[in-house]
Amino acid sequence: MKIIRDALIIAWINGWIAATRGWIWVVASSVSPVSFLIILAIYGGLDGLKWGLVGGFIWTIASNGISLIGDATYYRLGIKYQSMLTAAPVSPAGYALGLALSSFIFALPTLGVYLAILLWVGVQFLTPLALYALSALWLASAGIGFTLSSFIKHMRYAWALPQILSAVFTVGAPVYYPATAFPTPYLGVLLPTGASAVLIQHSTGLHPYPQTLLITAAAALALQSVAGLYFLFKLARWRHP
Numbered sequence: 001m002k003i004i005r006d007a008l009i010i011a012w013i014n015g016w017i018a019a020t021r022g023w024i025w026v027v028a029s030s031v032s033p034v035s036f037l038i039i040l041a042i043y044g045g046l047d048g049l050k051w052g053l054v055g056g057f058i059w060t061i062a063s064n065g066i067s068l069i070g071d072a073t074y075y076r077l078g079i080k081y082q083s084m085l086t087a088a089p090v091s092p093a094g095y096a097l098g099l100a101l102s103s104f105i106f107a108l109p110t111l112g113v114y115l116a117i118l119l120w121v122g123v124q125f126l127t128p129l130a131l132y133a134l135s136a137l138w139l140a141s142a143g144i145g146f147t148l149s150s151f152i153k154h155m156r157y158a159w160a161l162p163q164i165l166s167a168v169f170t171v172g173a174p175v176y177y178p179a180t181a182f183p184t185p186y187l188g189v190l191l192p193t194g195a196s197a198v199l200i201q202h203s204t205g206l207h208p209y210p211q212t213l214l215i216t217a218a219a220a221l222a223l224q225s226v227a228g229l230y231f232l233f234k235l236a237r238w239r240h241p
Helices: 002-021 023-028 031-066 068-078 081-086 092-120 128-149 160-171 185-189 192-203 211-235
Strands: none
Touching: 002 092, 031 068, 031 092, 031 128, 031 160, 031 192, 068 092, 068 128, 068 160, 092 128, 128 160, 128 192, 128 211, 160 192, 185 192, 185 211, 192 211
16 A cells, blocks of 8 residues: 555654664653653552553653654754655655654664563553554554644744643643542543553553443544544645645
8 A cells, every 4th residue: 555655665764764873862762751660660669660661651652643743843844855745646644654653663662671671570561452552542642743743834833842742641641640540530531641541551450440431441542543643634734834
């Protein structure tokens, strides 16, 4: 399929080649989640370590999708890379998915370390429910990131907005704490990070949730990922900066 081929080519150029030549960005993408992980491990012991690893996994995937705001805006306004691709037979979907895969490639070393430690401490992380939650979260956050980038007109906003949204999507959602901390746990699934966290926390045994909340979280995450893709295909500005 042409969209997939376009996405893989763009991911190879902007992801794999860039990551192998600029390893400092691989380290930079892991600094914030690792900071939370260390603090939780110190004060929470083994349980804190597990929460930090699961939360860091979710944060890393979501923040890489949201960081498309900066990357896509820079390619569109800074070096006119997107303008060059619009002259070629590249679709917005292939381009956006390629950029999202590029960010995911940068996150792979960090995610690999998290996964190894999770398995080492006995957390069964790769469950079908967790894989669904992570995949849908990646689609939702990538759709949000690319769509918002297409409406930014000045580069000075492109790097600040992802930081704000990452904090909102991580601290404002039950990523590092249970959804029961809210007046009602159903508030925790309003953001894709929270819906994903509820499913993963339950599937990994960190915190049990009632079946009704799990169904609500799964449905909310499905709607959020579909909405992200819809915004990407229908609302993102492709040919006009």
